[in-house]
Amino acid sequence: MRTAAKTLLVFTDLDGTLLDAVTYSFDEARPALRALEKRRIPLIICSSKTRAEIEPLRRSLRNRHPFISENGGAVYVPHGTFSFDIPHAVDREGYEVLELGVPYAALRAFLSEFQAERPDRVRGFGDMSDEEVARLCGFSVERARLARQREFDEPILADDDAALSLLKQKAEASGWRIVSGGRFHHLLGPHDKGLAVRRLKEMFVRDQGPVRVIGLGDGPNDFPLLRESDIPVLLPAPDGAFEPGIDLPGLILAPGPGPAGWREAVFHLIGPEASGRD
Numbered sequence: 001m002r003t004a005a006k007t008l009l010v011f012t013d014l015d016g017t018l019l020d021a022v023t024y025s026f027d028e029a030r031p032a033l034r035a036l037e038k039r040r041i042p043l044i045i046c047s048s049k050t051r052a053e054i055e056p057l058r059r060s061l062r063n064r065h066p067f068i069s070e071n072g073g074a075v076y077v078p079h080g081t082f083s084f085d086i087p088h089a090v091d092r093e094g095y096e097v098l099e100l101g102v103p104y105a106a107l108r109a110f111l112s113e114f115q116a117e118r119p120d121r122v123r124g125f126g127d128m129s130d131e132e133v134a135r136l137c138g139f140s141v142e143r144a145r146l147a148r149q150r151e152f153d154e155p156i157l158a159d160d161d162a163a164l165s166l167l168k169q170k171a172e173a174s175g176w177r178i179v180s181g182g183r184f185h186h187l188l189g190p191h192d193k194g195l196a197v198r199r200l201k202e203m204f205v206r207d208q209g210p211v212r213v214i215g216l217g218d219g220p221n222d223f224p225l226l227r228e229s230d231i232p233v234l235l236p237a238p239d240g241a242f243e244p245g246i247d248l249p250g251l252i253l254a255p256g257p258g259p260a261g262w263r264e265a266v267f268h269l270i271g272p273e274a275s276g277r278d
């Protein structure tokens with residue numbers, strides 16, 4: 001039996017994957033981005049960043065496809081993307097939004113309650129100014145302003161491990177999670193990137209028939225995205241080391257970190273005929 005050609009979709013993480021880990025540039029990926037565009041393969045951003053951080057980047061990529069924000073907290077689908085109304089989505093500012101995360105106000109209320117018992121031990125972005133977030137993260141104040149526009153995930157700094165493990169216990173009792181990512185810990189609901197990828201994949205299938213997903217990421221928060229991909233691609237850290245802890249059949253290791261590794265991996269996957277490197 002012959003199978004019909006499947007629609008190819010590319011889901012990508014940003015920092016350390018499509019974007020350079022230090023400069024946040026995607027310049028070296030441009031030839032592969034053009035090849036995807038030429039072949040009309042949708043590029044879907046799937047990031048821990050907020051919608052406010054993703055939107056300017058989407059504009060500079062001239063990307064009009066759906067995207068996933070805050071580690072799968074929400075799927076943003078521009079109006080007109082699909083031929084049907086998305087079940088359970090809310091209409092907001094030109095998008096149909098499928099909210100998978102716990103709303104930020106509820107996360108903040110939970111944190112405030114905890115802080116009333118244990119003052120000053122844990123602080124979130126909501127307790128900080130743009131300037132403080134900029135200083136702590138090495139961001140510009142403008143970038144910190146966008147990063148503070150949280151909808152489904154609160155980054156937290158903890159003074160001591162005891163406070164953090166108590167917070168973790170309480171979060172889990174509510175069915176929520178604390179995910180540690182480098183310096184900040186994140187308070188969030190039960191969603192992850194994988195759930196958001198699955199939902200969006202279902203929409204593409206309903207609209208266009210069978211799909212084949214290429215997924216690219218570099219960190220532990222990308223593992224759920226890679227597990228939902230037909231062709232998972234892991235990128236190394238800038239020092240060349242791959243994040244341990246994922247073992248998937250067919251996992252492809254990119255030949256280098258960031259946008260240059262991304263470009264080579266995409267060219268390898270979409271075929272040599274697309275590799276006109278103008």
Ligand SMILES: [Mg+2]
Pocket residue numbers: 013014015016017217218219
């Ligand atoms: Mg990353």
